[in-house]
Amino acid sequence: xQSVTQPDIHxxxxxxxxxxxxxxxxxxxxxxxxxxxxxPGQGLQLLLKYFSGDTLVQGIKGFEAEFKRSQSSFNLxxxxxxxxxxxxxxxxxxxxxxxxxxxxKGTMLLVSP
Amino acid sequence: NAGVTQTPKFRVLKxxxxxxxxxxxxxxxxxxxxYRQDPGMGLRLIHYSVGEGTTxxxxxxxxxxxxxxxxxxxxxxxxxxxxxQTSVYFCASTDRIVGGYTFGSGTRLTVV
Numbered sequence: 001x002q003s004v005t006q007p008d009i010h011x012x013x014x015x016x017x018x019x020x021x022x023x024x025x026x027x028x029x030x031x032x033x034x035x036x037x038x039x040p041g042q043g044l045q046l047l048l049k050y051f052s053g054d055t056l057v058q059g060i061k062g063f064e065a066e067f068k069r070s071q072s073s074f075n076l077x078x079x080x081x082x083x084x085x086x087x088x089x090x091x092x093x094x095x096x097x098x099x100x101x102x103x104x105k106g107t108m109l110l111v112s113p
Numbered sequence: 114n115a116g117v118t119q120t121p122k123f124r125v126l127k128x129x130x131x132x133x134x135x136x137x138x139x140x141x142x143x144x145x146x147x148y149r150q151d152p153g154m155g156l157r158l159i160h161y162s163v164g165e166g167t168t169x170x171x172x173x174x175x176x177x178x179x180x181x182x183x184x185x186x187x188x189x190x191x192x193x194x195x196x197x198q199t200s201v202y203f204c205a206s207t208d209r210i211v212g213g214y215t216f217g218s219g220t221r222l223t224v225v
Binding site for chain 1: 117144161163171203205210213216217219
């Protein structure tokens with residue numbers, strides 16, 4: 001069964017510092033991977049997605065993610081975090097032939113001044 | 114373009130009461146989903162639909178029923194609400210799984 005692990009429940013980053021949020025998926029086939037962001041009281045917004053091609057994908061709001069098959073990972077990065085990036089981030093996975101996404105439990109990002 | 118609209122946004126129910134949550138999308142999407150979000154649990158799939166007139170169970174379907182009589186609408190019903198169903202409910206839709214979902218803004222349900 002498809003599953004996603006986000007090892008960090010909370011992460012605190014200073015404003016202006018770089019950010020990396022971890023995501024690991026299980027399963028042997030080629031995954032389709034997604035990162036979503038959820039601001040407090042809001043729905044989820046798609047940041048970026050990977051399904052083939054270049055393993056480094058660019059998203060909205062200055063985020064990027066790198067697919068590493070050897071590590072079963074799809075980590076989210078941002079070079080310089082802004083206070084408005086404070087939110088909860090969800091990684092999700094699906095595979096060819098599936099009709100649903102499976103989400104990780106989320107990582108809450110806190111941004112300190 | 115409204116996207117995915119959920120009604121109501123907030124609701125308080127007494128144990129044993131019933132209610133229906135409505136999800137409407139105006140993007141002509143085939144696939145629609147209901148998830149619940151609880152602290153520390155992420156999003157868990159309740160039911161989903163791959164087209165008008167179809168429904169399927171997800172990870173946590175017990176206590177819920179769904180209907181997709183029209184392509185644009187996906188209804189989630191609670192026949193006899195329980196405190197364990199206190200949660201935030203999200204509807205989502207898509208036309209291609211590989212494109213990801215579009216989410217609604219959620220319904221916060223409290224069962225007392």
